[in-house]
Amino acid sequence: MALDRDETSERVLEIAESLVSEGGAAGLKARSIAERAGIAVGSIYNLFGPLDRLHGVVNLRIMDRLAEAGNSAVRHLDEQGVIDTRQKLLGLARAYLEFVLARPVAWAALLAFNPRSLGVEEQGQYVRRLDALFEIIAGVLADDPTLDVSPEKRRQMARVLWLSVHGIVVQSIVMQESEDKARRVQSVWDHIDLLVTTFLRGVDHRPAELH
């Protein structure tokens, strides 16, 4: 029962993603994929080129899934009638934290991945995926009538919030063995809450001379 090219690609990507989830970039071996997929090692290179590039394509899929998680969190908050910007941003941060906690090894591998090992076209895809994530946050800020900032400033704020939450979440991956998981997640969460709450308060209360 031979699979067609698309089905085989999909199957290889699924297997590649589980291998990266188990053992990071080092776990991504053509032989392991070939064994699990029941195909020849050469087919993998024919479909995806070098393993670096395969890892890059896996990462793009993971980023798409994160964007889906973010958009679904926004929809969920809308359905619940949440209109408070802080609550919405915390909801998005929560979605991000849970996303990372569900795949810490794959996420660490994605962060360690060097997009420069990809072609220019795929590097562009990385940047666009990241921009899509920032846009979700910028959308939440745009919905807040009390934030009287330009679209450009809003994009900058969205990037700062995302990257800051990211810095806090990423640290939690590194430190994951140093204390028990529930305590660690609570601590990460307290830090995210302090960041989002204090930052938003800082925006709301800007004195006029500062802009």
Next chain:
Amino acid sequence: MALDRDETSERVLEIAESLVSEGGAAGLKARSIAERAGIAVGSIYNLFGPLDRLHGVVNLRIMDRLAEAGNSAVRHLDEQGVIDTRQKLLGLARAYLEFVLARPVAWAALLAFNPRSLGVEEQGQYVRRLDALFEIIAGVLADDPTLDVSPEKRRQMARVLWLSVHGIVVQSIVMQESEDKARRVQSVWDHIDLLVTTFLRGVDHRPAELH
């Protein structure tokens, strides 16, 4: 002219650090170190054990140097008579950004490094090094009489500020090929400034009901 054990260790660490600076963790090869140091490959394993552990020791040295850069930035600001907390925090952030820009590959390798490949004792050294970095920022916050927060809250704020700036700086490493360097550094700097300024404003202007 034989070197003694300490001199050889020091030499191996220096070479290991330049190899990591050039090619990341993948560049750290026992054969390359042995060639450059003019010693046998076996001596490296005798001195440091597996290469993972050697990379860990290199990382601890890099973190020590970052702490030195931070402390020296604080001294410099003191000498210049800077007392504004925002200016001090931006000075520290600048020192961190410059530190990372001077060794982007080694820093990315440090972040991708899994401390769990070290023993418990060395994992503890990692955590202590990181705590020392947070303490530098907590010290700046403690010197500000307008910030009426508990030492515990101050430590939490210091961690949030550090990790947030870290998230912004790290992103700049990943994106480093996407635009010209001067523009990229300016953009990173604008984001850091927005973060620190807005966060501090949020702390200063906390309404009483929120704590």
